[in-house]
Amino acid sequence: xxxxLILAAGLGTRLRPLTERIAKPLIPIADNCPLGxxxxxxxxxxxxxIHANAHHLAEQVQNAATELGIDKVxxxxxxxxxxxxxQRMYNDGERGELLVLNGDCxxxxxxxxxxxxxxxxxxxxxxxxxxxxxxxxxxIKDEHLVGIENRFGEKxxxxxxxxxxxxxxxxxxxxxAEKDIRDFWAKLIKKGENPxxxxxxxxxxxxxxxxxxxxxxxxxxxxxxxxxxxGSAGSGRKYYRMSSAGHSLILQQSHEGDSDFERFVRYGxxxxxxxxxxxxxxxxxxxxxRVVMQDLGSVRLCxxxxxxxxxxAVLEKLIVWQEASKRAFALDKELANRxxxxxxxxxxxxxxxxxxxxxxxxxxEIPADLSAFFKDLAKKAVAQPKVLMHRDFQSQNVMIYxxxxxxxIDFQGARNGSIYYDVASLLWDPYMMIPAETVxxxxxxxFHANPLLKDISFENAWEDFLVASTQRLMQAxxxxxxxxxKKGIKSFEQYIEPGSRRLSEVGLCLNQNSDxxxxxxxx
Numbered sequence: 001x002x003x004x005l006i007l008a009a010g011l012g013t014r015l016r017p018l019t020e021r022i023a024k025p026l027i028p029i030a031d032n033c034p035l036g037x038x039x040x041x042x043x044x045x046x047x048x049x050i051h052a053n054a055h056h057l058a059e060q061v062q063n064a065a066t067e068l069g070i071d072k073v074x075x076x077x078x079x080x081x082x083x084x085x086x087q088r089m090y091n092d093g094e095r096g097e098l099l100v101l102n103g104d105c106x107x108x109x110x111x112x113x114x115x116x117x118x119x120x121x122x123x124x125x126x127x128x129x130x131x132x133x134x135x136x137x138x139x140i141k142d143e144h145l146v147g148i149e150n151r152f153g154e155k156x157x158x159x160x161x162x163x164x165x166x167x168x169x170x171x172x173x174x175x176x177a178e179k180d181i182r183d184f185w186a187k188l189i190k191k192g193e194n195p196x197x198x199x200x201x202x203x204x205x206x207x208x209x210x211x212x213x214x215x216x217x218x219x220x221x222x223x224x225x226x227x228x229x230x231g232s233a234g235s236g237r238k239y240y241r242m243s244s245a246g247h248s249l250i251l252q253q254s255h256e257g258d259s260d261f262e263r264f265v266r267y268g269x270x271x272x273x274x275x276x277x278x279x280x281x282x283x284x285x286x287x288x289x290r291v292v293m294q295d296l297g298s299v300r301l302c303x304x305x306x307x308x309x310x311x312x313a314v315l316e317k318l319i320v321w322q323e324a325s326k327r328a329f330a331l332d333k334e335l336a337n338r339x340x341x342x343x344x345x346x347x348x349x350x351x352x353x354x355x356x357x358x359x360x361x362x363x364x365e366i367p368a369d370l371s372a373f374f375k376d377l378a379k380k381a382v383a384q385p386k387v388l389m390h391r392d393f394q395s396q397n398v399m400i401y402x403x404x405x406x407x408x409i410d411f412q413g414a415r416n417g418s419i420y421y422d423v424a425s426l427l428w429d430p431y432m433m434i435p436a437e438t439v440x441x442x443x444x445x446x447f448h449a450n451p452l453l454k455d456i457s458f459e460n461a462w463e464d465f466l467v468a469s470t471q472r473l474m475q476a477x478x479x480x481x482x483x484x485x486k487k488g489i490k491s492f493e494q495y496i497e498p499g500s501r502r503l504s505e506v507g508l509c510l511n512q513n514s515d516x517x518x519x520x521x522x523x
Contacts, residue, residue: 001096102164129160340417345378
């Protein structure tokens with residue numbers, strides 16, 4: 001009878017914080033996980049009983065066992081090592097041959113051929129190895145193990161790396177009494193019963209997923225087009241969901257010319273460090289511009305059944321974000337110096353003028369008084385208190401997940417800029433069309449709860465908020481026109497008219513609040 005034991009009790013320390021959420025062998029890679037793939041392999045080669053051991057997040061492994069085709073999970077209150085689980089199974093009455101597989105690797109190794117050669121070798125124990133010069137510690141001579149570098153035995157004629165895959169005849173299985181299986185191999189060598197070693201074909205793939213680099217290498221070895229699509233963005237980024245055994249991760253694929261990729265990764269890691277409400281980043285492939293990160297689900301603020309119930313909590317999270325400004329700027333000088341200055345504000349209004357006023361409304365030229373208004377608006381906006389600014393803080397970039405948790409996405413445009421810009425972006429968002437009186441009520445909540453504004457009067461804050469609102473809405477209108485007309489993303493076209501109405505509402509508020517303010521002439 002052939003038993004298979006899949007080792008799945010590791011702590012996964014190199015993959016934290018991911019492995020604080022998901023047991024390492026259950027980490028989704030494409031449409032399955034390493035533990036699931038090893039179970040499928042064991043079944044394919046004729047294993048009659050499939051086992052796994054578990055320690056860290058053991059309940060996850062136990063809960064997934066039936067779905068993955070695992071017959072028995074051996075819980076280890078204390079980790080038994082690499083030999084202890086083998087001994088425990090024998091002491092509990094299991095008998096026959098034992099194949100041991102590694103639950104935290106991805107490979108295409110020919111296990112069927114390995115078993116055949118192991119059985120025909122005359123040895124009672126066999127190891128499957130690969131040529132990996134970085135960790136080639138197995139010392140091999142005449143296809144048998146003669147030692148392990150810096151541990152025991154003698155030097156061989158060639159070296160290889162142990163894959164974590166091994167075979168034990170029943171005779172060998174009953175002799176295992178060591179916690180570290182390498183000590184058992186040393187015992188066999190002393191008895192002249194050297195384990196047989198098969199070195200896999202040079203074209204074989206074997207990846208240890210226990211590090212961020214290994215995880216990304218395993219993910220990159222799969223075809224993203226085979227993953228479940230999880231969305232796309234106006235920037236051209238694509239998102240894929242990798243799911244298995246009740247867990248999921250998101251793979252973000254940036255296009256080749258994505259100039260914001262480096263910032264997304266750097267800012268994302270910074271915000272993780274500061275424990276800000278952004279998805280955790282677990283692995284990065286800079287060459288292919290891929291990121292594996294936390295799955296926040298598919299419910300954006302604009303998709304929520306009762307979105308208005310979440311706005312106070314979202315505003316609270318925005319205050320947390322803004323309060324982290326000094327720490328963020330101290331840790332990332334580039335971000336601190338990425339100031340949203342007068343030139344940026346003037347770029348936004350020229351973007352609005354080109355794409356909305358001229359391309360959409362048909363203006364042949366921009367009136368002088370309107371150009372003067374743009375300049376005046378930029379000067380007023382740049383004079384406002386500066387904080388960590390998200391820069392695209394609207395309902396499509398706020399995720400609702402878990403037990404009503406909130407997180408921000410698409411933060412690569414972060415700047416050092418106006419404290420009012422993000423709250424203006426959120427509350428006047430054309431995707432949501434919150435009534436103007438509710439906008440003012442929510443602004444009051446945010447203002448009175450924000451310690452950064454304790455020395456500013458509400459009247460002054462409201463006027464500055466309307467300035468930032470005008471600026472932001474012009475940028476948004478320019479973007480809707482550009483993306484729909486020049487980029488051909490027609491879904492943005494539906495927001496042009498609502499955006500125009502929002503801008504008119506803010507203009508009316510400005511005129512009511514200040515006799516000296518102009519807003520763009522409607523046609």
